[in-house]
Amino acid sequence: MRVLFVSSGTSTSGITSTVKNQGYSLRENGVEVDFFAVEEKGIKGYLRTIPKLNKVLREKHYDIVHAHYAMSGFLASLSKAKNIVVSLMGNDVLEKRHFKYINLLFYIFSWKRVIVKSKGLAKKSYGIKTEVIPNGIDLNRFIPMTKEEVIPVSGWGGEKKHILFGSNPDRPEKNFCLAEKAINLIDGVDYELHFLKNIPHEKVGYYYNSADVVLLTSLWEGSPNVIKEAMACNVPIVTVNVGDVEDVIDNTKGCYIIERDEVKIARKIEEALSFGKRTDGRSKVLDLDRDIIAKRIINIYKSILKT
Numbered sequence: 607m608r609v610l611f612v613s614s615g616t617s618t619s620g621i622t623s624t625v626k627n628q629g630y631s632l633r634e635n636g637v638e639v640d641f642f643a644v645e646e647k648g649i650k651g652y653l654r655t656i657p658k659l660n661k662v663l664r665e666k667h668y669d670i671v672h673a674h675y676a677m678s679g680f681l682a683s684l685s686k687a688k689n690i691v692v693s694l695m696g697n698d699v700l701e702k703r704h705f706k707y708i709n710l711l712f713y714i715f716s717w718k719r720v721i722v723k724s725k726g727l728a729k730k731s732y733g734i735k736t737e738v739i740p741n742g743i744d745l746n747r748f749i750p751m752t753k754e755e756v757i758p759v760s761g762w763g764g765e766k767k768h769i770l771f772g773s774n775p776d777r778p779e780k781n782f783c784l785a786e787k788a789i790n791l792i793d794g795v796d797y798e799l800h801f802l803k804n805i806p807h808e809k810v811g812y813y814y815n816s817a818d819v820v821l822l823t824s825l826w827e828g829s830p831n832v833i834k835e836a837m838a839c840n841v842p843i844v845t846v847n848v849g850d851v852e853d854v855i856d857n858t859k860g861c862y863i864i865e866r867d868e869v870k871i872a873r874k875i876e877e878a879l880s881f882g883k884r885t886d887g888r889s890k891v892l893d894l895d896r897d898i899i900a901k902r903i904i905n906i907y908k909s910i911l912k913t
Contacts, residue, residue, distance in 0.1 A: 607636075607637050607638065607669050607670070607904075607907060607908075607911075608637075608638045608640075608666070608667065608668045608669050608670075609632065609637055609638065609639050609640070609668060609669065609670045609671070609672055609907065610639075610640050610641075610642055610662070610663075610668040610670070610671045610672070610687075611625060611628075611629050611639060611640070611641045611642065611672050611673075611674065612642045612644070612659065612671060612672070612673040612674065612678045612681060612682050612687075613625045613641070613642070613643065613644065613673070613674040613675065613678055614643070614644050614647075614674075614675060614677070614678065615643025615644055615645050616644070616645060616646070616647050618804070620643055621641055621643050623807040624695075624741055624831060625641075625674045626641070627742075627744065627807075627896065628741065628742065628896070628899075628900070628903070629641060631742060631896040631897060631899065631900040632900050632903065632904065634897070634900070635897065635900045635901060635904060637904060637907075640666070640668075642659060642662055644677075644678060644681065649677075652677055652678075652680065652681045653684075655681060656681065656684055656685050659681060659682070659685040659687070660685050660686070663685060663686075663687055668687075668688075668689075669689060669907070669911060670689045670690075670691055670907045670910065670911075671687040671688070671689060671690050671691070672690075672691045672692075672693065672903075673690060673691070673692045673693070674692075674693045674695060675693070675694070675695050676692065676694055676705050676708070676709055678692075679692035679694075679709075679712060679717060680708070680712060682716075683712050683715075683716040683717070689718055689910050689911070690716055690717050690718055691717070691718060691719045691720075691721065691906060691907070691910070692712075692713075692717050692719070692720050692721070693720075693721040693722075693723075694709065694720060694721070694722050694723075694727060694731065694736075694828070695723060695828045696723060696727065696826055696827055696828030696829075696849065706730070706731070706732035707732070709731070709732070709734060710732055710733050710734055713734045718910045719737060719906050719909075719910060720734050720735070720736045720737070721736065721737050721738075721739050721903070721906070722736045722737070722738055722739075722828070723738070723739070723740050723741060723828035723829035723849070723850065724738065724740065724828055724829045724849050724850035724853070725738055725850065725853070726849065726850065727828055727849075737906060739899060739902050739903060739906075740829035740834070740850060740894060740899070741828075741829055741831050741834070741899070742894055742895060742896030742897070742898065742899030742900065743831065743834045743835055743838055743891065743894050743895065743896055744895075744896050745838055745888075745891075745892070745895045745896075747808065747811055748810075748811045748814070748835045748838035748839050749811065749838065749839065749888075750815065750839055750840045750884060750888065751811070751812065751815040751839070752815075753815075753816070755812075755815070756812040756813075756815040756816045757816060759809060759812040759813075759816075760812055760813050760816035762798070762800065762813075762816040762817075765796065766796050766797055766798045767795055767796065767797040767798070767818045767819075767879050768797070768798050768800060768816060768817050768818050769789065769797055769798070769799050769800065769817065769818065769819055769821055769875065769879075770800045770801075770802060770813060770814065770816075770817035770819070770820045770821065771785055771799065771800065771801050771802065771821050771822075771823075772802050772820050772821060772822045772830075772832035772833075772836070773801070773802050773803075773822070773824070773832065774801065774802065774803040775801055775803070776803075778825075779824060779825050779826060780823070780824050780825075781823045781824055781825045781846075781866075782823070784823045784846075784866060784868060784871070785821055785823040785871070787868035788823070788868040788869075788871035788872040788875065789821075789872070789875070790872075791868060791869060791872035792872050792875055792876055793872075793876065794876075795876060795879055797879070800813070800817070802832065810835065811835070811839060814835060814836050814839040814841050815839050815841065817836075817841055818842065818878070818879055819841070819842045819843065819844055819875060819878040819879055820832065820833075820836040820841050820842070820843050820844075820845075821843075821844050821845070821871075821875065822843070822844075822845040822846065822848070822851075823845075823846050823866070823871065824846065824848050824849075825848075826848060826849075827848045827849035827851075828849055828850075829849050829850045829854075830845075830848065830849050830850075830851065833845060833849075833851050833854055833855065834854055834891050834894055836887070837854060837855070837858070837861070837885070837887030837888060837890055837891045838887065838888050838891050839887075839888070840884040840885045840886065840887050840888050841884065841885065841887070842860040842861060842878040842879075842881050842884075842885055843855065843860075843861040843862065843878070843885075843887070844861075844862045844864065844871060844874045844875050844878050845861075845862070845863055845864070846863070846864060846865065846866050846871075847863050847864075847865070851863060854890065854891065854894075855887070855890070856890055858885050858886065858887050858890055859881075859885060859886070860878065860881040860883070860884075860885035860887075861878075861885055861887060862874040862877065862878060
């Protein structure tokens with residue numbers, strides 16, 4: 607089976623690690639996956655990319671074209687790709703509300719299947735029949751590790767408590783301003799704040815394991831990988847109720863879901879820092895192993911090819 611992944615390639619690392627890793631997991635399960643990166647931004651940039659994608663589609667036959675994010679889905683449809691699967695990732699449903707009407711139009715006339723990352727996104731997909739499949743995680747990479755193993759990589763030693771903000775604070779949707787207000791209210795704790803920014807994906811697990819708590823305050827998410835990966839490392843978590851964190855965290859002791867209030871977030875950070883041990887979060891995310899998720903996606907591809 608040949609599959610072409612179509613996705614934005616304008617991040618600092620090109621195609622995002624989330625999309626790449628899903629493609630790699632499909633390859634490990636016998637699917638031939640190629641990547642097509644959209645190297646321009648905005649509607650005009652995507653329209654200018656149509657001839658490039660058409661050229662790729664003419665040169666090689668693909669059984670499935672899997673587009674990630676709505677804009678890539680629009681591009682695939684306008685390029686006359688066949689058997690289009692679209693993964694809506696979060697902001698293309700929640701942030702850009704006008705997209706819901708455009709998404710529905712393309713779904714009716716062109717998209718074979720639509721994947722969303724959480725039940726919440728499914729409810730907001732405005733008449734589109736969706737498959738809820740969260741991003742998988744590499745349970746061989748994200749594992750609990752000792753401080754002795756991780757400190758040489760992160761350098762976060764000493765007596766201070768280490769708070770890891772689980773994203774790039776420069777991204778507005780990650781709502782760092784709320785995290786900053788909460789952290790400034792923490793009492794009686796000698797702490798150091800870190801960011802999940804410009805860290806190679808293969809090293810991220812070391813930084814989770816170096817943290818005493820992982821913090822997420824996003825305005826919206828689809829199915830935040832940072833929460834699932836931190837759970838796999840048994841790290842305490844404080845997060846706002848976003849994406850599918852309720853389903854992922856469940857009742858895990860040492861992990862806290864809190865409303866967007868800086869005072870309440872500060873108190874939960876203090877509670878997480880005083881938890882004093884690792885969680886049993888890994889046991890809650892075993893069904894999110896990327897190999898299991900890959901097989902679910904392959905089943906979708908097969909169902910399309912049978913029709």
